[in-house]
Amino acid sequence: MKQIFKNAFRGAALAGSIVGLGAAQLMAQDDARFSLELNNAAQTDAGGCRLTYVATNQSDLGLNQTAYQVGVFDAGGVVRRILVLEFGALTAGKTRIVLFDLADQPCTDISRIIVNTVAECTLADGQASDFCLTGLATSSRTDIQFGL
Template sequence: MMPKSIAALAMVAISGLSAAPALAQDSGFGLELNNVRDSENGCRMTYVARNATGTDLDAISFEVAVFDASDIVSRLLILEFGALTDGKTKVVQFDLADQPCEGINRLLINNVTECAASEGEAPDCMAVLNASSRTDVGFGL
């Protein structure tokens, strides 16, 4: 079983704002690390996810490796984004407990842990993933 090191997987907000250019892809699954801020619990990471796969997703989640300032893996996380209909953009926040943001060098999407379609076959979520970052923290495959 994978260790989960996230203090809270709550605080999900759905955004009606226009997506960033990196997320405005015609197809695929756009995942942007939009913001990182220190919070009372650790480092709060804000992601913008956009489903343009052509398929409604019941659930999508990723295993992410956190690299420290020395580029050493400090922990593995499971980031759960929940259900996301095709064409929908969602903003999700995760708190990384007891971790100041300045101690994070980069985040690596290691694997897709869940990708379930509402109906029919799910897309290859890793193959259609477009990762980007608006922060100083690196984020990608």
């Protein structure tokens, strides 16, 4: 009976250790993030929309080049454009503000923007990486939805 109790206790301790390791790995993954925030959308004098993005590399990975292919939806939910937004290089812990002008596209006619795919994600050492998608977190401070 004592042996059964000891084995059950060891099994529970081992399971607890595995869960603890999994939680630590998840916390480490949460720390390794790349965030894109649609911070502002302002009408231009020419009738277009100027999108202001805040890109933050919250990881310890240096990024030599980052670019995303996005789809822009009009107020009716129809895809109006597919374009590439280039965010450039972001060293570890770096935040960068990037402006994009959409000519002939009023801000009021944009309902949402989605990240369709990663156009480029190159680490500081020149190697391609999937971090720009697997570590990506999106948000919007505007009326325009922005996400995956």
